[in-house]
Amino acid sequence: xxxxxxxxxxxxxxxxxxxxxxxxxxxxxxxxxxxxxxxxxxxxxxxxxxxxxxxxxxxxxxxxxxxxxxxxxxxxxxxxxxxx
Amino acid sequence: xxxxxxxxxxxxxxxxxxxxxxxxxxxxxxxxxxxxxxxxxxxxxxxxxxxxxxxxxxxxxxxxxxxxxxxxxxxxxxxxxxxx
Amino acid sequence: xxxxxxxxxxxxxxxxxxxxxxxxxxxxxxxxxxxxxxxxxxxxxxxxxxxxxxxxxxxxxxxxxxxxxxxxxxxxxxxxxxxx
Amino acid sequence: xxxxxxxxxxxxxxxxxxxxxxxxxxxxxxxxxxxxxxxxxxxxxxxxxxxxxxxxxxxxxxxxxxxxxxxxxxxxxxxxxxxxxxxxxxxxx
Amino acid sequence: xxxxxxxxxxxxxxxxxxxxxxxxxxxxxxxxxxxxxxxxxxxxxxxxxxxxxxxxxxxxxxxxxxxxxxxxxxxxxxxxxxxxxxxxxxxxx
Amino acid sequence: xxxxxxxxxxxxxxxxxxxxxxxxxxxxxxxxxxxxxxxxxxxxxxxxxxxxxxxxxxxxxxxxxxxxxxxxxxxxxxxxxxxxxxxxxxxxx
Numbered sequence: 001x002x003x004x005x006x007x008x009x010x011x012x013x014x015x016x017x018x019x020x021x022x023x024x025x026x027x028x029x030x031x032x033x034x035x036x037x038x039x040x041x042x043x044x045x046x047x048x049x050x051x052x053x054x055x056x057x058x059x060x061x062x063x064x065x066x067x068x069x070x071x072x073x074x075x076x077x078x079x080x081x082x083x084x
Numbered sequence: 085x086x087x088x089x090x091x092x093x094x095x096x097x098x099x100x101x102x103x104x105x106x107x108x109x110x111x112x113x114x115x116x117x118x119x120x121x122x123x124x125x126x127x128x129x130x131x132x133x134x135x136x137x138x139x140x141x142x143x144x145x146x147x148x149x150x151x152x153x154x155x156x157x158x159x160x161x162x163x164x165x166x167x168x
Numbered sequence: 169x170x171x172x173x174x175x176x177x178x179x180x181x182x183x184x185x186x187x188x189x190x191x192x193x194x195x196x197x198x199x200x201x202x203x204x205x206x207x208x209x210x211x212x213x214x215x216x217x218x219x220x221x222x223x224x225x226x227x228x229x230x231x232x233x234x235x236x237x238x239x240x241x242x243x244x245x246x247x248x249x250x251x252x
Numbered sequence: 253x254x255x256x257x258x259x260x261x262x263x264x265x266x267x268x269x270x271x272x273x274x275x276x277x278x279x280x281x282x283x284x285x286x287x288x289x290x291x292x293x294x295x296x297x298x299x300x301x302x303x304x305x306x307x308x309x310x311x312x313x314x315x316x317x318x319x320x321x322x323x324x325x326x327x328x329x330x331x332x333x334x335x336x337x338x339x340x341x342x343x344x345x
Numbered sequence: 346x347x348x349x350x351x352x353x354x355x356x357x358x359x360x361x362x363x364x365x366x367x368x369x370x371x372x373x374x375x376x377x378x379x380x381x382x383x384x385x386x387x388x389x390x391x392x393x394x395x396x397x398x399x400x401x402x403x404x405x406x407x408x409x410x411x412x413x414x415x416x417x418x419x420x421x422x423x424x425x426x427x428x429x430x431x432x433x434x435x436x437x438x
Numbered sequence: 439x440x441x442x443x444x445x446x447x448x449x450x451x452x453x454x455x456x457x458x459x460x461x462x463x464x465x466x467x468x469x470x471x472x473x474x475x476x477x478x479x480x481x482x483x484x485x486x487x488x489x490x491x492x493x494x495x496x497x498x499x500x501x502x503x504x505x506x507x508x509x510x511x512x513x514x515x516x517x518x519x520x521x522x523x524x525x526x527x528x529x530x531x
Contacts, residue, residue: 059512065396109471143333147333197289202420
């Protein structure tokens with residue numbers, strides 16, 4: 001998406017539209033990532049409201065792995081993953 | 085949201101936009117509440133299509149508790165829950 | 169939806185709006201169907217990337233049954249299911 | 253969804269109120285189509301688990317009917333309670 | 346999604362048909378981005394369960410690849426069957 | 439969400455940049471309302487399982503508070519890591 005490979009005759013409206021879809025895509029990616037890593041990392045007993053060390057490092061690794069999966073799937077789809 | 089705390093110079097378009105987002109928020113809240121309480125209250129054997137007494141009172145309490153959670157979380161977020 | 173039963177005085181804008189909602193509905197139906205049948209039919213061990221015979225016939229039957237459920241629910245709602 | 257929440261918008265000019273009403277109608281159409289999709293997904297997931305034939309058997313069909321009817325009744329009751337809460341009415345214990 | 350369903354809109358003027366076609370293209374773009382997000386979420390959920398390192402190990406990577414490829418094939422097959430049903434064609438038993 | 443990704447749109451005229459910024463603000467409002475709804479659903483689902491009374495008991499309320507606070511901290515941490523990845527920064531192992 002974004003600018004690469006865009007035909008020169010693509011109008012301003014279309015650029016705005018693509019940018020909007022890209023934003024929406026990224027917001028949705030962020031939301032799904034947040035929900036999924038919360039499910040995988042948070043201790044569900046909710047004994048405290050702080051994140052403990054185990055949870056913190058789980059989050060960091062979860063985000064990192066989710067990102068890699070996003071890129072891997074993007075490669076398989078033969079497109080760049082929507083430019084990130 | 086809605087009218088409280090709105091700067092006087094907020095344009096008509098912005099009012100409409102905020103009202104639309106508020107509506108969307110409320111529709112989504114209603115849908116999530118409906119789905120969640122169905123999951124918690126409905127007997128999945130589907131032996132009959134009527135709601136029995138246990139299900140009916142479960143629904144009433146589920147809606148009431150969901151509402152309280154919505155308000156509680158709203159307080160924690162430091163905002164009024166989107167005006168309800 | 170679509171053209172049947174539409175009052176003659178329905179404006180062009182409204183036709184476009186209804187057509188857009190119908191499209192959105194169908195896209196969402198397709199997505200839900202795809203996700204649901206993947207959950208029901210795919211072997212989660214992912215020992216290979218091909219669909220095997222059991223999975224293929226499961227998919228065909230799953231789509232067919234999902235479709236019937238869509239129609240059945242549409243009848244119960246007293247409307248045609250949004251014209252398909 | 254009730255329309256009460258728009259009380260604070262009463263001082264808008266007539267033209268804008270009409271736009272607002274149109275917007276609400278549109279959201280309701282979208283909403284009811286989404287509800288329809290969710291209902292189908294839920295009742296399919298709960299009632300259909302065998303894929304040895306391509307048509308619903310009698311038991312599955314009965315299950316789907318009851319599930320859908322129950323969901324609709326459920327949804328109406330939730331709507332009722334929800335609008336009471338929106339209006340600050342006391343609820344049965 | 347096939348475009349057949351718009352058959353009933355054939356009597357619209359040319360200009361509106363173009364708007365409609367643009368709308369369909371836009372929905373397809375949004376749709377494919379959503380599908381991409383769902384695919385990532387599903388394969389991540391099914392394949393990644395250990396968080397002792399910050400990079401995917403070989404086994405997880407293989408699992409994700411197969412999951413994604415299988416999902417795409419699945420999705421194409423569903424699309425095929427779905428459009429047959431839309432056209433009222435008989436389906437294999 | 440950071441706004442860096444719009445770097446490639448720098449050559450748009452001023453007027454369009456403003457439209458773009460407005461669009462981003464609007465997406466953020468919608469996004470935060472959705473996040474709020476998801477948070478409520480998750481903490482309700484994890485913390486409330488008994489429906490013998492119509493008010494939250496002390497234990498449920500404590501659970502919801504902790505769940506919500508934890509989710510918010512989680513969400514901020516994810517946001518931080520996410521924007522580092524967007525900028526290609528190395529991450530802690």
